[in-house]
Amino acid sequence: QQQVKQSPQSLIVQKGGISIINCAYENTAFDYFPWYQQFPGKGPALLIAIRPDVSEKKEGRFTISFNKSAKQFSLHIMDSQPGDSATYFCAASRGPLIYNQGGKLIFGQGTELSVKP
Amino acid sequence: DVKVTQSSRYLVKRTGEKVFLECVQDMDHENMFWYRQDPGLGLRLIYFSYDVKMKEKGDIPEGYSVSREKKERFSLILESASTNQTSMYLCASSARVNYGYTFGSGTRLTVV
Numbered sequence: 001q002q003q004v005k006q007s008p009q010s011l012i013v014q015k016g017g018i019s020i021i022n023c024a025y026e027n028t029a030f031d032y033f034p035w036y037q038q039f040p041g042k043g044p045a046l047l048i049a050i051r052p053d054v055s056e057k058k059e060g061r062f063t064i065s066f067n068k069s070a071k072q073f074s075l076h077i078m079d080s081q082p083g084d085s086a087t088y089f090c091a092a093s094r095g096p097l098i099y100n101q102g103g104k105l106i107f108g109q110g111t112e113l114s115v116k117p
Numbered sequence: 118d119v120k121v122t123q124s125s126r127y128l129v130k131r132t133g134e135k136v137f138l139e140c141v142q143d144m145d146h147e148n149m150f151w152y153r154q155d156p157g158l159g160l161r162l163i164y165f166s167y168d169v170k171m172k173e174k175g176d177i178p179e180g181y182s183v184s185r186e187k188k189e190r191f192s193l194i195l196e197s198a199s200t201n202q203t204s205m206y207l208c209a210s211s212a213r214v215n216y217g218y219t220f221g222s223g224t225r226l227t228v229v
Binding site: 006009032034036041042043044045046049089093095096097098099100104105107108109110 | 121126148150152156157158159160161162165167168171173175207209211213214215216217218220221222223
């Protein structure tokens with residue numbers, strides 16, 4: 001129930017194409033769904049996040065699509081660029097961590113994205 | 118520029134050694150976390166702390182301990198390093214009322 005399953009494990013996309021990464025979860029109490037981007041030699045950094053009261057959130061070329069009934073959410077990268085090549089992690093949590101109550105982020109397995117020029 | 122700093126980028130230790138990984142944050146965050154990152158397994162939570170001197174086990178605490186004597190510093194201790202603890206270790210912090218985490222750049226530990 002605490003797992004977040006991410007696919008695919010790796011993805012190769014041509015420059016200008018659309019990259020799509022999918023995640024599925026079981027715990028219906030999750031209320032926060034972020035995506036993190038990690039470049040080689042760096043720690044993950046928050047890219048974009050969504051709450052379950054909306055079905056889509058867009059920030060520039062990055063869009064999260066959220067399907068509450070299917071318990072799935074996905075990251076779409078439009079007009080993918082070589083500079084987008086990185087590892088992407090989805091995650092989910094049930095509330096912020098306040099003292100020892102609430103959620104901690106549960107991460108997916110990661111997707112290594114390579115955008116070819 | 119706010120950040121989470123991990124003291125070492127690369128470490129090589131011998132089996133059986135006691136290993137200390139240090140993490141310092143300058144954002145006055147209440148929560149701090151230690152994760153390990155392995156290919157295909159994502160980020161797995163080892164320990165977390167929600168206040169000074171408070172610590173809780175995560176999903177994979179075996180073989181590890183932690184210390185948080187000051188708010189800004191969270192240390193991960195490998196009591197007796199083993200080769201299966203070779204991994205990338207990531208420290209993160211978050212404010213009590215916020216969802217998002219800030220990560221350090223990681224320490225790549227090799228146990229030989």
